[in-house]
Every structure is written in structure tokens, then in C-alpha cells.
Amino acid sequence: MKHLPKHLRPRWRYLAVELECWPDSSVDRRAFQRECWYAGQNLLGDPGGARADLSVLQFQFDATAGVGEALVKVRHGWSDEARAAIACIGEIDGEAVGVRVNGISGTIRAAEEKYLGRRGQDSEERHVVFGNEERVAVVRDGSVDVRLDAAFAGTTDLDYDDSDYDLA
Amino acid sequence: MYEAVHAHPDGQSTVARLAKTAARFGFEGVVVRTDSSTRAEFDADEVSAAYDIDVVTGVEIDANSVEQASGAVGNHRTDETIVTVSGGTPAMNRFAVENEKVDVLAHPMTDSGDVNHVLAKAAAENGVRFEFDLSGVLRTHGGRRVRIIQSLRKLEDIIDYYDAPYVVSATPRSHLELRAPRELAALGEQIGFSKSFIEDGLAEWGHLAERNRRIQSESFIEPGVKRGRYEEEH
Incomplete structure (x- = not known):
């Protein structure tokens, strides 16, 4: 038409x-x-x-x-x-x-x-200590999503000391 | 405008993550109202400086009985800037609005809770804010959402008549549940609240924090009396 x-x-x-x-x-x-x-x-x-x-x-x-x-x-x-x-x-x-x-x-x-297209999407996996246990986390631009047993926890790099961050 | 959040371990995200997201969404501050039984450990000044957003410490008292709640209010009043009481039963709603140490009666219309002219008058007298909890509007649908919207409309009618103070919150428990102020205002318009009503309700958290910080500061002695330089005559 x-x-x-x-x-x-x-x-x-x-x-x-x-x-x-x-x-x-x-x-x-x-x-x-x-x-x-x-x-x-x-x-x-x-x-x-x-x-x-x-x-x-x-x-x-x-x-x-x-x-x-x-x-x-x-x-x-x-x-x-x-x-x-x-x-x-x-x-x-x-x-x-x-x-x-x-x-x-x-x-x-x-x-x-x-x-659009302004968000930095580079993400990487790190090992962190969250709640006294070593966990795998996905880090993106200072935001750290920690994988717990059945869920995730949303954190940032501010929640970790140097000794608890990037243990790999 | 401020948002009142539940942080880890009460919610899924830490104070830092909620503050970071809220700052990006255009909030001026966050009120951390973590359940009184699970304390979130954080350094408000550090988070505040890192993300350029005001971080207000607070507590949400979720008690089974009025006696328990009364004790908890007394315990937390001196340490926390904002004390909210989790409503939802007639007894708890009544306790909160009649207690001037309480800042906010959170979600008064959930479960068996209800608000009437007696509670509204008491709240206006004691300066207890009713919370308009938008979480049910954002995160449920169908018949439940219809009832939640009806209860919020009823609350608005009552507090409008008695000029009772109020706050608005989306009650996020993770950074994913946060919604920007403009989104909340747009949602408010759809369910019958004006844009300025929602914005004033979000800003009210900030006014509360400012008032309580002034009262709790060392220079404050009693209403009308504070320590400092005397005012110069004009």
C-alpha cells in the first residue's frame, strides 16, 4: 500500500x-x-x-x-x-x-x-570474600555481583578490603 | 529526593550498591532502613563520599507486639537518624502514630492494617509520617494490585483532609528494584496522585533526616535552645 x-x-x-x-x-x-x-x-x-x-x-x-x-x-x-x-x-x-x-x-x-551505547560493558570474574566465604563475583565498572549458593548479592568494590578482593 | 531502602542482609544488595545506583538515578540521598534484628554494617560517610549521595542511617522496627516495638523504639531512637515502624496491624498502626519518637509508619495499609480519621489526627499531632509504599503497585498485578491501589487512594483521601505528613517510597530490597524519581512520579500519575505529591513524598525523607540530625547534634539542647553564637541583630 x-x-x-x-x-x-x-x-x-x-x-x-x-x-x-x-x-x-x-x-x-x-x-x-x-x-x-x-x-x-x-x-x-x-x-x-x-x-x-x-x-x-x-x-x-x-x-x-x-x-x-x-x-x-x-x-x-x-x-x-x-x-x-x-x-x-x-x-x-x-x-x-x-x-x-x-x-x-x-x-x-x-x-x-x-x-544508547554509553554503558561500559567490560565485565570480568573475580574471587572475593563475602560473608566470610570465598565467592565468585562478576565485576563491571566498580559494581560487584557476588554469586551465592542460590542467589546473588549486589555489592561494589567499596565493600571489600584489599585482602578480600581479587584472590585468584 | 530520597529513597528508603532495605540493604543486605535484610535485602539483596549492600548499602554501597544501593547508594551507587540511587545516585545514578538522580536521588539526592538514601535512607537505610534495615530490619532491627539484622544490622547492616557500613560506613555511611565513606559510601556518601564515594558516590556523592547522602546516606542516612535508620532502622525499621518489625515487632510482634506493641511492648516489643516500644522497647525497640527506645533502644534505636538515640543511635539512628530515622526510626520507622513496620505497620500492617491495627495495634501496630495505632502504637506508631501515637508515639512521637517514631518518624515514619511504614506500609500502614498492608495485611490487616487500616487507617482512619483517629489515626490521621494522631499522626498529624505527633508528626508521624504515613508511608505510601509503591512496591505493591510496581511489583504485583491483577486483583492484588487493584486492592493495593484502592488502599493507597483511601490513605491519600484521609491524610489530605487532616493534612497529615507523609513519605513515598518504592521500598527497594535490591538495586534492581530501585526506580528513578521520574518513573515513580509517572506511575503516581497513573494511579491518581499528582506528580508533585510523589516528589514531595520522596523529598520528605530528606527533610526528616535534616531535622533529626539537627536535633541529635550536640549543639541542640531543647526546642528553641541551641548552643552556638548568638544571632546578630539586624
């Missing part, structure tokens, strides 16, 4: 969303898209969810570090509603997730340039 004349095309806003999980969580674009739509539907209802749109246009996720970012398309004038819905995403596929809207732009390129 011939595309619409410019004045009839819907106007969009693009939300740059940053995601954070515990290390080794697998979150894919499809799961994130599903959670976005569910969150929109649950908070805004079917009509609100339909009008806000909330389609995921871009998605990157680094599973070893547990961080990622996404670009979500929202109808112009619905960015506050979309922001509220995205804030309600607490789990993706059963993995706990932290989300934050980094910024909003009127074009995809502006959102990419201003708000």
Missing part, C-alpha cells in the same frame, strides 16, 4: 531504556517485548496499551554482565504513561530486572546518539 502523506503519519517518541539483571540471566528481545506489552496492558488497560504502542525497536543484552539497553517506540503524548508502564516491569522470563528510562527523543537517531 502507498505510504501515508506526512501530515497523516503518527508521530512517535523513542524511549531509551536501560536494563540490569543479575549475571548470566538470559533475556531476549522477544521476552522484553512481551513484558512491555503486558505491563502496558496491566497498567493502562487494553485501550491505553494500544494507544501507547510500546514496540521494541532495538535490543541489546550482554548476558555475562547482565546489562542491556533497548529502544521503545511510543506514541507522541504518551511518554509519561509509557514510562510508568515500563517502571512496572520487575521480571523478564522470571529473571529479576531493573529498568530505567535514560531519555526520550523524537527520532531514532537522536535517541541512539544521546542515550
